[in-house]
Amino acid sequence: MTDAQSLSFPRNARSEQRTVTYWCRFPEQQHRYGINAVLALQKPESQSDAYLLVSAGRDGSVRLWSIDHRAQQGRIAKQAHLRSLEEHTDWVNDVVSPGGYPTLVSCSSDATVKVWDLSAGACLATLVEHQDYVRALANVSSRQFVSTAYDNRIILWDLDRMVAFSEMRGDENESIYCIASALHRDGALNGSADCFVVAAGHSDRSIRLYDLRTSRDVMRLHGHADIVRRIRLSSNGLLCLSGGSDGAVRLWDIRQQRCLSVFHHVHEDSVWSLDVPPSFSWFVSGSRDGTVCRTDLRNSKETRRLFEPDGHSARREQVCDWSKAVLDVCIAPTANYSSNLWIGFGESQLRCVSMKHPDPTHECVIEGLPSVVDYRVLNNRRHVLVRDSEHGIHLWDVCRALNIRSFGRDRSLDDVIAEIDELVYVPSWFNVDTRMGSLGIRLRKSTVSDADVYAVDIGLEAESEDQKVNIGEHTLRGLFHWWRKQWLKRNPHVAETLNTGSGQSSDTGSTTAEKKAAVLTPFVFPGDIPVVVNEQGHIEPLIHKLAHRFDGSEIEERLMPSWVIDIVGRNRTLAKEQVKISFGLEPAIGSTLQSLRQSKLTAPRILRIRKAMAYVSAKLSEQTTSANQRASPGGHRGALGASRAATDALSSEPIVPPPQEIEILCRGHVLDPNMNLGTVRWLIWKSPKDLELTYRRRGEQTSNPAPESHPVP
Structure with a gap:
């Protein structure tokens, strides 16, 4: 996994600005999102009709498949899967094999390039030089390759030393979308030849040829009316084939620097993928509209x-179904490169079609898993409802990274939300990330400690109903409890301090409530979910590990956010001023209960309505007792007659009802005693003015009763 030894530039940003993201995804053998690149590799000892297929996915994984054409038909995902390489933390955009099997190079939108040993399934190196999404790769010899990114740089890498030793730059404010050389992507055609020229497609719609020896662009080809998406060069480097977002495929003569042919009729939408056989006599192209042509x-x-x-x-003007878009095509290395073709789509499916018999009966499919396409965060800020690409709806508990319930396929998210969401307000303490087809939860210091709730409300066993807990901090303790065990072994003085109870919070002395919250049973997380630590201003990750693989090492401690170490390692809580709500408390119009002397109040957001009920009962009782004392023979005589008359009128029944006999209302709704002030303020009152509450005796008729005379659910 990524650690400090992989990084080639210093880190200066403060540790407090680092973020933690965990993915509600478990080890899988299929892609869960689009396939950006497909590459076929032949093993030296393999039979002629068997080869290794490599797929690079938008789910951040590189997956290896064993393909045997003697048994290739139908759906072969499970029996074909060989291995998954899951160390990238963003889309994997391209793969090449400079020297053929077993060496593989992958590049990703996490700004890294990784070198793999496929025979061992191990990452040999993580190369970090680019400062933006790394978009494409190309071989230039059996031990060298180039990478290009949206940072407008082309970097030449040496596999023996695992370093970058040359760099070329395009014009400012431009991006490079694709790159190609005269050497094949699978390494099979390399031999002993080296390549000194690469072609790159730029965002200014030009194709530029760069000389690797001088690190300069030596030629520019203009003709495309939109971005150049794919380039292929012939093995002698004299011909160039390009496909663009203008829907055209162009054939270029490099020596004459001119376009020989334009294939406008092949596709009616953007050309996103190209592949050619070694003979360079024909080509296969794939389009955004999902069509593939030879x-x-x-x-x-x-x-x-x-x-x-x-x-x-x-009809090209119709809205494109992005899941059906063809992201890459790869000619299978069998039968003289004329038999089969692999297609990678915007959805998580790989499909092999016959170029001799292009019909469904000769197709082979490696199925994928559905990806998350939409979501809703529930009011309790513990559950997230997601809809996947197969229209399935699932409810996730993000405090445990578990799918706890699934719904039918014929419903909308809004319908399900209306059915299951609670009328409760909890501040947001996380951000949702679905860019890799799964549910990702991102935590940062500025918000992770915003959500205080009562422990019993989230299913924790507490000493009392009034014991509070912070959801975000408690979730962190569950997520990193494997790390904490190992970290405390390396820091016995911290463990001793915690055992003696002399630890302190981040900014102030640790309170009894904070100690109780820290020792509550943490949420239980699966150990095999990916956890990523990032630093603000950098795309590439600092740490990327499965939750149970954290070892508490010195490197981890140096890269871990300091606020995580404080919350998890030292059982501290981030000191934050509690959000308070101002509200008025008056008797409902027509109620027999009297007004409170102190009717303008301020209380924490988390205060339950039952506390307000108890407050009303207590204050009314105090006021009545005080009035009775003034009306007694030893009291003030000036108001004796009126006070005694009022006391006699109500002497037949209790003047002040107990708390359970008092109802608190807002906008005519009778409030549930377990509801908190924040819920009332933001979900019922819904006004920038101070919250206004009224009270009455239970069952009492007032001029503004609740619509059904029942608590709001």
Whole structure:
């Protein structure tokens, strides 16, 4: 996994600004999001009809599949899966094999390039030089390759030393989308040849050729009307094939620096993928609209459609179904590169089609898993409702990273929310991230400690109903409890301090309530969920490990956010001023209960309505007792007659009802005693003015009763 030894530049940002993200996703053998790149590799000892397929996914994984064409038909995901490489923390955008099997290089939107040993399934190095999403790779020799990113740089890497030793830059304010060399991506055609020129597609719609020896661009080809998305060079480096967002495929003569042919008719939408056989006599292209075509370079009219999505429409102006878009195509290295083609889609599916018999009966499919496409955070800020790409709806408990309930496919998120959401207000303490097709929960110091609740409300066994707990801090303690065990072994003085109870909070002395909150049973997390630590201003991760793999080492301590060490390691709580709410408390119009002398109040957001009921009862009782004392023979004589008359009128029944016989109302709604002030303020009152509450005796008729005379659920 990524650690400090992998990073090639110093870290200066403060530890407090680091974030923690954990993914509600478990070890899987299938992709959960789109397939950005596909590469076929032949093992030296393998049979001619068997090879290794490598797929790079938007779920952050690189997956290896064993393909044997003698048994290739139907759905083969489980039996074909060999290994998963899951150390990237963002989309994996491209893969190449400079020297052929077993060396693989991958690049990602996490700004890193990783070198793998496929035979061992191990990451040999994490290369960090780019400062933006790393978009594409190309081989330049058996031990060298280039990478390019949206930071407008092309970097030449040496595999023997695992270092960058040359760099080329494009113009400012531009991005590079693709890159290619005369050497094949799978390393099989490399031999002993080296490549000194690479071609790159720029955001200014040009193709530029760079000389690796001089680190300069030596040629620019103009003709595309939109961004150049894919480039392929012939093995002699004299011809270039390009596909762009303008829907055109162009064939270029490098020596003459001119376009030889334009294939406008092949696709009616953006061309996002290209592949060519070693002969460079024809090409396969894939489009954003989901179509895949095979076209002869010598006869542009000889084009065959190999695949199109169900219900495909020729109308380009229609809204594109991104899940059906073809992100990459790869010609299988069998039967002289003329038999089969692998297709990677915007959805998590790999499909192999026959180029000789392009019909469904000859297709092979490696199925994927559904990805998260939409979500809603419930009011309790512990549950998140998600909808996946197969229209399934699932409820996740983010405090335990567990899917606790699933709903039908024929419902909308809003319908389910209306059915299951509670009328409760809890401040937001996390952010949701779904960019990798799974539910990600991101925590940062500025918000993680914002949500104080009563422990019993979130299912924890507490000493009393009034014991409070902070959801975010308690979740952190559960997530990092494996790290804490090992860290305390390395820091016995901290463990001794905690055992003696002399620890202190971050900024002030530790209170009894804080100590109780720290020793509550933590939420239980699965140990095999990915946890990522990032630093503000940097894309690449500081730490990326499964939760149970944290070892409390010195490197982890140096890279871990300091606020996590305080909360989890030292059982401290981040000192924050409690949010308080101002509110008025008056008798309901028509109520027989008298007004309070102190009717303008301020209380913490978390205060339960039952506390307000008890307050009303207590204050009314005090006021009545005081009035009776003044009306007694030893009291003040000036108001004796009126006070005695009032006392005699109510002497037949209790003047002040007990707390359970008092109802608190807001906007005519009778409030549930377990509801807190924050819920009333933000979900019922819904006004910038100070909250206004009224009270009455239970069952008493007032001029503004609750609509059904029942507590709001």
